[in-house]
Amino acid sequence: MNVVVLGAGAVGCYLGAVLSNQHSVTLIGREKLVNEFNQNKRLQLTDYEGRNSDFCELTVTDQPDSLAAADLILLTVKCLSVHEAAHQIQAFAADTTPVLCLQNGIGSDDMLRHLNNPIIRGTVGFNVAPMGRGVFHRGTEGDVRAEASLPQHIADSLNLAFLSMGFPFSTTRDFEALQWAKLQLNLNNAINALSDKPLKQELETLGYRRVLSMAMSELMAIVRQERIRLPKLTKLPPSWIPLSLRIPDSWFRKVASSMLAIDPQARSSMWEDLNNQRMTEIDYLNGAVVRAGRDVGIPTPVNRVLVRLIKEIESGRRQPGLSSEELLHEIRHPTY
Numbered sequence: 247m248n249v250v251v252l253g254a255g256a257v258g259c260y261l262g263a264v265l266s267n268q269h270s271v272t273l274i275g276r277e278k279l280v281n282e283f284n285q286n287k288r289l290q291l292t293d294y295e296g297r298n299s300d301f302c303e304l305t306v307t308d309q310p311d312s313l314a315a316a317d318l319i320l321l322t323v324k325c326l327s328v329h330e331a332a333h334q335i336q337a338f339a340a341d342t343t344p345v346l347c348l349q350n351g352i353g354s355d356d357m358l359r360h361l362n363n364p365i366i367r368g369t370v371g372f373n374v375a376p377m378g379r380g381v382f383h384r385g386t387e388g389d390v391r392a393e394a395s396l397p398q399h400i401a402d403s404l405n406l407a408f409l410s411m412g413f414p415f416s417t418t419r420d421f422e423a424l425q426w427a428k429l430q431l432n433l434n435n436a437i438n439a440l441s442d443k444p445l446k447q448e449l450e451t452l453g454y455r456r457v458l459s460m461a462m463s464e465l466m467a468i469v470r471q472e473r474i475r476l477p478k479l480t481k482l483p484p485s486w487i488p489l490s491l492r493i494p495d496s497w498f499r500k501v502a503s504s505m506l507a508i509d510p511q512a513r514s515s516m517w518e519d520l521n522n523q524r525m526t527e528i529d530y531l532n533g534a535v536v537r538a539g540r541d542v543g544i545p546t547p548v549n550r551v552l553v554r555l556i557k558e559i560e561s562g563r564r565q566p567g568l569s570s571e572e573l574l575h576e577i578r579h580p581t582y
């Protein structure tokens with residue numbers, strides 16, 4: 247299979263490199279990635295379980311014309327770049343080529359719906375960090391999932407390749423529920439970015455967990471009202487997660503270690519964005535909860551505050567590094 251990854255950054259390079267063991271893979275990314283690859287002649291993948299592998303059989307380019315020969319397009323740009331990517335797919339790819347879009351959050355696929363291509367949504371359940379010099383590190387466990395409309399032979403090939411690196415691929419008929427369950431976990435991206443701490447350290451602090459619990463409870467109220475049954479993505483059922491976040495630190499450490507394997511240094515992709523002075527995906531994450539709440543008449547004050555704080559950092563009006571007390575204060579005394 248000829249796989250073209252459009253938007254090769256953390257997730258795209260990781261998945262593309264894994265697939266290059268069994269398929270012909272082209273990564274379309276920015277000039278920086280092309281230079282890194284040309285200098286090192288390989289991508290290197292490491293992970294929280296100690297894997298360390300080099301991948302040399304890849305084509306890396308900043309030109310979109312290789313989309314023309316794709317059997318499958320993996321779209322791994324951030325939500326804010328989906329619009330530009332849609333133009334490139336329309337201009338260069340055959341309109342029968344399936345596009346598997348792996349953005350976090352809700353709503354970015356709307357920008358692809360005018361294309362004739364089959365658009366299949368997916369989720370990536372683990373964290374990948376770019377370490378520089380063509381090295382990409384997977385810092386947590388998790389799997390990759392997609393809508394059941396993905397052709398079966400492609401789903402089988404992806405599962406085979408991904409299993410070789412220790413994570414499975416599966417499809418689901420109820421993607422909407424999966425997307426909300428993934429969003430429930432991604433509500434932490436903003437808190438992690440605001441805290442400016444590694445995920446593990448942030449989640450081991452009761453105050454941050456209380457904020458996350460409140461943000462998740464707003465999402466849970468919406469999905470309950472909409473009768474969406476969330477699938478289980480961690481060892482705890484989704485409705486128990488907000489409660490489990492409120493237990494004392496010492497107990498939480500025990501529960502969390504059995505729930506999720508996580509590197510001490512892993513951070514959220516939103517932290518990566520703020521750290522690189524880029525706009526974030528906040529409107530598709532906590533912003534999606536605020537919009538949905540408005541639609542169904544459920545108040546979402548905590549997610550509104552998180553959206554505001556992230557936007558203040560994006561526009562340079564605030565610095566990251568909020569303590570959990572400062573964050574709780576912002577929530578108790580919102581200024582709109």
Ligand SMILES: NC(=O)C1=CN([C@@H]2O[C@H](COP(=O)(O)OP(=O)(O)OC[C@H]3O[C@@H](n4cnc5c(N)ncnc54)[C@H](OP(=O)(O)O)[C@@H]3O)[C@@H](O)[C@H]2O)C=CC1
Nearest residue numbers: 253254255256257275322323324327349350370373374515
């Ligand atoms: N990183 C993670 O751990 C996880 C991320 N996700 C989700 O996956 C998606 C991708 O995230 P991530 O991999 O972190 O993002 P990255 O920013 O690391 O990767 C995207 C890359 O694509 C480049 N790009 C954007 N548009 C184009 C284009 N048209 N042509 C070529 N290159 C382009 C970007 O460059 P530039 O910045 O210059 O635009 C960037 O280098 C997001 O929606 C994220 O939420 C999901 C799970 C985990």
Ligand SMILES: CC(C)(CO)C(=O)C(=O)O
Nearest residue numbers: 371372373513514515516
């Ligand atoms: C790893 C995970 C699930 C949470 O941080 C993620 O999706 C991200 O960083 O964007």
